Amino acid sequence: MKKIIAVLLLLLLCACCVNQIKLDDPEYYMKAKVIDIQPDKFITEDNTKIDFFGLSASISPGWFDKKSNPLKTTTAVYSKDGEKVFLIMSLFESEEISACDKPVDEHERDFCSAFKSIQEYYDKVWKMTPEDLKDPQYATRGNYMLVLEKKSWFTKPAKVTAIYKYCGTDFTAYRRDFHPGKDNKTIRAELVIFHQKIRPISFIITSFVDNSDELFEQILTTIQ
Amino acid sequence: MTCSLDDKVACTEVWRKLSGEETAPGQWNDKAIQALVELVAETRRCSSNMKYVPQPTLMPTKSWFFKQALRPLKDWLMGGTATFEICKTFRYAQLKNIVETALATGE
Numbered sequence: 262m263k264k265i266i267a268v269l270l271l272l273l274l275c276a277c278c279v280n281q282i283k284l285d286d287p288e289y290y291m292k293a294k295v296i297d298i299q300p301d302k303f304i305t306e307d308n309t310k311i312d313f314f315g316l317s318a319s320i321s322p323g324w325f326d327k328k329s330n331p332l333k334t335t336t337a338v339y340s341k342d343g344e345k346v347f348l349i350m351s352l353f354e355s356e357e358i359s360a361c362d363k364p365v366d367e368h369e370r371d372f373c374s375a376f377k378s379i380q381e382y383y384d385k386v387w388k389m390t391p392e393d394l395k396d397p398q399y400a401t402r403g404n405y406m407l408v409l410e411k412k413s414w415f416t417k418p419a420k421v422t423a424i425y426k427y428c429g430t431d432f433t434a435y436r437r438d439f440h441p442g443k444d445n446k447t448i449r450a451e452l453v454i455f456h457q458k459i460r461p462i463s464f465i466i467t468s469f470v471d472n473s474d475e476l477f478e479q480i481l482t483t484i485q
Numbered sequence: 486m487t488c489s490l491d492d493k494v495a496c497t498e499v500w501r502k503l504s505g506e507e508t509a510p511g512q513w514n515d516k517a518i519q520a521l522v523e524l525v526a527e528t529r530r531c532s533s534n535m536k537y538v539p540q541p542t543l544m545p546t547k548s549w550f551f552k553q554a555l556r557p558l559k560d561w562l563m564g565g566t567a568t569f570e571i572c573k574t575f576r577y578a579q580l581k582n583i584v585e586t587a588l589a590t591g592e
Binding site (some may be wrong): 331332334336338345348350352353358359360361362365368369372373382406409413414417420446448451465467 | 490506520523527530532534535536543569570571573574575577578579580581582585586589590
């Protein structure tokens, strides 16, 4: 009888092990490079001012020749010579996730317990790795789930080649750079910005050009 | 796969549930539908991961979407728990710009 119970327990243990998702893929180990942003005081008159969600930024002339809102007012498409250069669209309108107010079961409860705000979610997904889960203070089921989130975030809609966290005086931003697609119309990089001045609203800037670095730097150093 | 008008109407229902936004069936071009297929596939994958269930190899295609993924999503639309709200929230945040770009520009 004891042998039967031992075998059953062993089978149960093996079943649980088989069902565990292993954190082997390189995406789980991506960690954002943190960059401090200093405001740029050398904004010239030639620069083009762009306005979005109560904020503005100043970028060098020539990035775009047309701004349109083909879908809705909260999505602006900036294009040049008929080709889209970048988009700015709203993301979240609150700091908390409504689904976390009433978790349906222990899975959602554990997931929601790992972060108190949407920005904290991004911070953990961008910075936490399986190595951090070895530390007892981070070894929670919720944090494990957030590390699992990295697989989706850093492979869809395309494979991510680099991630960054930008820290400004009154904003934090998270960036994903994507592997180039087959044509030059695919997304190249994306920047999610949380700015204190318009809190709790957050927004995304999506770039379709190779020199996203330059575009994002100009926006982040002049945003106000 | 050529999408029927009913398929495109289904896309408007799914997108309304995900984003709260109304769209017309005619707006759902091939690129937008493919982006929505990807978003739904990732939402399903997230929901399964929450329960630590191993994932079968999932190749999201329009055919898979309309035959196999849409039904559980419709259950969820009616209040079922086939897909977690939290997965919907973050997969939408992750991929909305792809869907909206396709809806806005067809690219």
